[in-house]
Amino acid sequence: MIKVAINGYGTIGKRVADAVAAQPDMEIIGVSKTSPSAEAFVAQSRGYPLYIADIGRKPDFEKAGIRVAGSVEEMLTRADVVVDATPGGVGAKNKPLYEKLGVRVIYQGGEKHLLAGFSFNSSCNYAKAIGRQFVRVVSCNTTGLCRIIHLVDTAYGVKKVRATMIRRASDPGEIKRGPVDAIVLDPVTVPSHHGPDVQSVLPTIPITTAALIVPTTFMHMHVVMIETEKEADREEIIQLIESHPRLGLVRPATGITSTAQLKEYMQDLGRSRADLWENGIFQDSVSVVDGHEVCLYQAIHQEADVVVENVDAIRAMIGEVTDAETSIAITNKALGFTAI
Ligand SMILES: NC(=O)C1=CN([C@@H]2O[C@H](COP(=O)(O)OP(=O)(O)OC[C@H]3O[C@@H](n4cnc5c(N)ncnc54)[C@H](OP(=O)(O)O)[C@@H]3O)[C@@H](O)[C@H]2O)C=CC1
Ligand SMILES: O=C(OP(=O)(O)O)[C@H](O)COP(=O)(O)O
Known part of the structure; x- marks a missing residue:
């Protein structure tokens, strides 16, 4: 069993922990937080040993009724792979400790590419992660873009990509973030980081991206235009999407034309935390203009799509499963996840 520690048990960390715990070849040996808030109670109820960044705060946790297993450093020494899901920038501060302990680490998209020196997406470059000490799972929007662009590139060759990200303002629980009544250019300059x-x-x-933030919490929405080398065919693209384990089709028959309805659909399907792990590609939006430009809308659930990628990254770094297809299949099966 691969021993996995989650350093940063927040929006992403708590989901990765549950996904890891569901895998047949992995176990959670600990999760960490800095403060005794609601997620600490969730960790305790799930049976995950809780470690804390500042051991001097142990009495605060114990007063709240939360057992503390030890310090983050102790947790790290027990792990084969650490998933660093601390807020953006904290991962960089943690690196000297990881280097000192010689532990394998997966960073998230809030950290810079250079911190890990290798950016990961299961469908695109799984095998290149084998044996690495540091890997970065790219951000949620980048993950969604990589999945669809790689598919189209493999089928037709990509000449140029243009994509606009309409981004959710905050995660549902983040009460202090906005905007409440604005469309924010984030950034004003082009390209965005994606x-x-x-x-x-x-x-x-070759890709250019732009990003705006709107006052919603459910998901991001992408407008994607991909110019192809070879002539593309709409029905063939739909079939390719249908056979991809991390791409889903929002079918016209569902009547779904928004992120809100898609989130409700996931909830009603009984998905854990109503998570959409796959790209939600609106089938009716898939079009080919002049034979060489693929256009589509896709919903990207910011809290969810990177979770399955983290699980595959763990497997790749350990290197016992050497191909992406096998790892993706194991990950999806363990979660009961079949793309919509
Ligand atoms: N949320 C999203 O939509 C997405 C986020 N990401 C990326 O994932 C990463 C994590 O983001 P997210 O999950 O949203 O962040 P959250 O703020 O939801 O969670 C961060 C967690 O890290 C803990 N933490 C903070 N500092 C430390 C520390 N020094 N040592 C150990 N634990 C610490 C926090 O605990 P406490 O609350 O107790 O301080 C909290 O549990 C970022 O890089 C982000 O860019 C990627 C894709 C999507
Ligand atoms: O990775 C994300 O978005 P991104 O792909 O636009 O960077 C997550 O939605 C986190 O975004 P945030 O930095 O607005 O919390």
């Missing part, structure tokens, strides 16, 4: 981030996984893809 284009260069896609190139950190798919270096040969």
